[in-house]
Amino acid sequence: MVAQPQSEPTWKTIVRLLRWDKPAGRLILMVPALWALVLAARGTPPLPLIAIVVLGTLATSALGCVVNDLWDRNIDPQVERTRNRPLAARALSVKIGIAIAIVALACAAGLALYLNPLSFALCAAAVPVILLYPGAKRVFPVPQLVLSIAWGFAVLITWSAVTGNLEPETGWLWGATVLWTLGFDTVYAMSDREDDRQIGINSSALFFGDYAAEAVGVFFAGTVALLAQLGATMHLHWSFWLTLAAAGAAWIWQYLRLRQADLPRPAYGEIFAQNVWIGFILLGGMILGELLVVSG
Numbered sequence: 001m002v003a004q005p006q007s008e009p010t011w012k013t014i015v016r017l018l019r020w021d022k023p024a025g026r027l028i029l030m031v032p033a034l035w036a037l038v039l040a041a042r043g044t045p046p047l048p049l050i051a052i053v054v055l056g057t058l059a060t061s062a063l064g065c066v067v068n069d070l071w072d073r074n075i076d077p078q079v080e081r082t083r084n085r086p087l088a089a090r091a092l093s094v095k096i097g098i099a100i101a102i103v104a105l106a107c108a109a110g111l112a113l114y115l116n117p118l119s120f121a122l123c124a125a126a127v128p129v130i131l132l133y134p135g136a137k138r139v140f141p142v143p144q145l146v147l148s149i150a151w152g153f154a155v156l157i158t159w160s161a162v163t164g165n166l167e168p169e170t171g172w173l174w175g176a177t178v179l180w181t182l183g184f185d186t187v188y189a190m191s192d193r194e195d196d197r198q199i200g201i202n203s204s205a206l207f208f209g210d211y212a213a214e215a216v217g218v219f220f221a222g223t224v225a226l227l228a229q230l231g232a233t234m235h236l237h238w239s240f241w242l243t244l245a246a247a248g249a250a251w252i253w254q255y256l257r258l259r260q261a262d263l264p265r266p267a268y269g270e271i272f273a274q275n276v277w278i279g280f281i282l283l284g285g286m287i288l289g290e291l292l293v294v295s296g
Helices: 010-017 023-042 045-069 094-112 117-139 143-163 168-190 192-201 203-231 238-258 265-295
Strands: none
Touching: 010 045, 010 094, 023 045, 023 094, 023 143, 023 168, 023 265, 045 094, 045 117, 094 117, 094 192, 117 143, 143 168, 168 192, 168 203, 168 238, 168 265, 192 203, 203 238, 238 265
16 A cells, blocks of 8 residues: 555645655756856846746746656556655545646746747747656657657757857757766666566666666766867866866766666665756856856
């Protein structure tokens, strides 16, 4: 039987549905959007746009979480990590879940109205990817790629919101974001391998099998390469290169840890959460790098 929190207020249950009690997953979507915002604005993004990006990523991640849980409400009870989610535990009804998803979508759409036509069109293009990602786990061998493409829209939307167009530099940052997401979400999926195999759900961790750690290493190495190309193209200052070297060292350490035999399940969540801090360290390097270039 699925364990349910005793006498939990409805608002707390909704917070859990939106994953606002677990900020790492919200912040890790915000990071690439902030990367794009800072780089496209050359270190000085307008404050109103910062607010729209922050609120927009919160609304979008909330939508993604609720849609995912609606799709998986009959599967999540069979997975140790997800069995206490509100829809899986029947702490909230499907109707309430749908209503919350509609509200989240309406909030995201309302914020998108403040953007230019290209950014708004990219927001609209991202919605089907977000809605269909949970279904990809049932039919596509590497569903994390679909999630990574959804993550990549954060770069495209934000960059175009600043500049009104997409530039070659946007492509480098988009590619780095997609590979980074493939890396950390494969790590996340590695903790669920046995459960996913048992219930017949696809994941990149299962697809790469015994070579999952190597795949993560390749994804992180590709992220470093694309960010280095971006830094060279934009002539970023030494501060960016310093943080990129630190990120590279952290990803090497994570790769070596993933190769350890019998790594306990909680370790995968720890490595996932570490990527939030890596992302923000890189953001700090980008901000300082842009400001130093401009002042120089």
